[in-house]
Amino acid sequence: MMEDLPREEMSRIWRSLVELQRIDAESLAVDQRLSALPAKVDAEHQRLASKQAALRDHEARGESHARERRECERQIAEREEKVKRLQAQLFQVKTQREYDAIGVEVTVLQREISDIEDRELALIEAEETHAREIEALRRAVDELRAGTAKEISRLESLREEAERTREVLLADRPRHASSLPDEILRRYDTLRLRFPDSAVVHAVESTCGGCRMGLVNQTMLQLNLGQRFTYCEHCSRMLVPQEKAG
Numbered sequence: 658m659m660e661d662l663p664r665e666e667m668s669r670i671w672r673s674l675v676e677l678q679r680i681d682a683e684s685l686a687v688d689q690r691l692s693a694l695p696a697k698v699d700a701e702h703q704r705l706a707s708k709q710a711a712l713r714d715h716e717a718r719g720e721s722h723a724r725e726r727r728e729c730e731r732q733i734a735e736r737e738e739k740v741k742r743l744q745a746q747l748f749q750v751k752t753q754r755e756y757d758a759i760g761v762e763v764t765v766l767q768r769e770i771s772d773i774e775d776r777e778l779a780l781i782e783a784e785e786t787h788a789r790e791i792e793a794l795r796r797a798v799d800e801l802r803a804g805t806a807k808e809i810s811r812l813e814s815l816r817e818e819a820e821r822t823r824e825v826l827l828a829d830r831p832r833h834a835s836s837l838p839d840e841i842l843r844r845y846d847t848l849r850l851r852f853p854d855s856a857v858v859h860a861v862e863s864t865c866g867g868c869r870m871g872l873v874n875q876t877m878l879q880l881n882l883g884q885r886f887t888y889c890e891h892c893s894r895m896l897v898p899q900e901k902a903g
């Protein structure tokens with residue numbers, strides 16, 4: 658148990674404690690903000706990467722449509738060539754049977770050509786639709802890339818700002834910590850493990866500002882005398898008279 662202190666000394670210590678807690682709570686918040694940033698930057702990169710992957714996918718499908726269409730053209734040309742050859746042969750046939758056989762072959766080839774042409778037409782339509790989709794995706798990727806760059810630079814400036822704040826807080830802390838009696842500083846640091854931003858609370862109308870439980874008269878009396886450290890009898894937080902807390 659510490660001996661009683663002069664009221665002015667006690668007031669000064671209470672102010673330092675409140676200030677120390679403000680610094681620690683702000684440092685904690687800054688650290689949380691800083692530790693959340695890399696994941697946010699990653700999420701931005703991933704969003705862009707998945708859109709770019711979708712675009713590559715579409716482009717690859719577009720290329721495969723184009724290849725298929727060229728293949729159709731090749732098959733049509735091949736069959737047209739055959740038909741031409743067969744039609745030329747018609748002038749040299751000697752029998753009706755030969756004539757009919759060539760006729761059947763030509764009909765089959767022409768039907769095949771017509772089927773391939775249908776397929777080619779469907780492919781051309783698909784390619785056109787696809788080209789429009791690719792165009793829209795390219796625009797979306799460009800927009801997203803610009804948005805991502807902007808967001809990442811915003812996060813970067815947030816990080817710089819948070820680091821500057823942390824530096825100021827860290828530079829400020831020793832001044833307040835060293836002005837406290839060792840025993841109080843130890844007690845504060847221990848309490849801080851349980852109550853990271855509310856180890857020091859003020860008593861509001863006979864109620865603990867931390868656990869909200871009513872404080873006994875003895876505690877309130879001691880606190881108002883302002884010469885001794887006072888703790889909440891329920892949660893053990895350090896109590897500060899109301900006017901000292903602001």
Ligand SMILES: [Zn+2]
Pocket residue numbers: 865866867868869870889890891892893894
């Ligand atoms: Zn309490």
